[in-house]
Amino acid sequence: MFTLHDYLPSQNGWKARVLLGLLDIPYDSRIVSIFEGESHTDAFLELNPAGAVPVLQLEDGSAIAESNAILTYLAEGTRFLPADRYRRAKVMQWLFFEQYNVEPVIGSLRFWTLTGRLERNQGMVAGKREAGARTLAALDRCLGDTPFLIGNDFTIADIAVYAYSHRAEDCGFRLSDYPAFLAWAGRVRDTIGPGYPVHSYGIDPHSGG
Ligand SMILES: N[C@@H](CCC(=O)N[C@@H](CS)C(=O)NCC(=O)O)C(=O)O
Known part of the structure; x- marks a missing residue:
């Protein structure tokens, strides 16, 4: 059986949880207390030298880090990743976009906002806000004429991009400014279904949230 090394408030972990669930793949969940340093022990760094969750460990013990690599x-x-060369490359386009324009921008701002770290990161906040607005505008532009990021089919690109972007209001963005994005987020939410809650940082007394 697979093991998912996870931290519940992590939306990177959420991506893996969603796909494992949609594919009906049973797995063991191992919760890593990242604020107590559990992702920087020697044993964990063997799994992921970057010291971060999620990590998917396979039956033979080998490990895959980076949420989008896991996806x-x-x-x-499966139906979530097209075999066709062009469409597959388009999925990759959005996975890379997410790692550059969504997670380290909206994800970071959201993390700082929800865990009381905005002040200490003040020097970066304005730049991230501008970048986040550009990200949402780019998504809104793209999603005006397509139901999902890669046409009619829901793929891992939608899971990855949705994970942090749909929570952008947690850090002050107004999603009603991006109607096509909002309509897409509704379609993604309906496709994923209700079984994958977003966990608050408040469940972890060590997070500061
Ligand atoms: N690009 C990575 C980011 C992973 C990441 O930053 N994980 C956070 C939780 S969301 C973490 O484990 N942080 C602990 C640390 O960096 O010490 C991914 O997409 O999986």
Whole structure:
């Protein structure tokens, strides 16, 4: 059985949880207390030298880090990752976009906001806000004429991009300014279903949230 090394408030972990669930893949969940340093022990750094969750550990003990690499591994051969070369490259386009324009921008701002870290990161906040607005505008532009990021089919690109972007109001963005984005987020939410809650940082007394 797979093991998912996870931290419940992490939306990167959420991506993996969603796809494992949609694919009906049973797995063990191992919760890593990241604010107590559990992702920086020697044992954990063997799994992921970057010291971060999520990590998917396979039956033979080998490990895959980076949420979007985990999605790609799990989705291989399923309806969530097209085999066609062009469409597959388009999925990759959005996975890379997410790692540059969504997670370290909206994800970071949201993390700082919800865990009381805005003040100490003050020097970066204005830049992230501008970048986040550009990200949402880019998504809104793209999603005006397509139901999902890659046409009619829901793929891992939608899971990855949705994870942090749909929570952008947690850090002060107004999603009603982005109607096509909002309509897409509704379609993604309905496709994923109700079984994958977003966990508050408040469940972890060590998070500061
Ligand atoms: N790009 C990575 C980011 C992983 C990441 O930053 N994980 C956070 C939780 S959301 C973490 O484990 N942080 C602990 C640390 O960096 O010490 C991914 O997409 O998986």
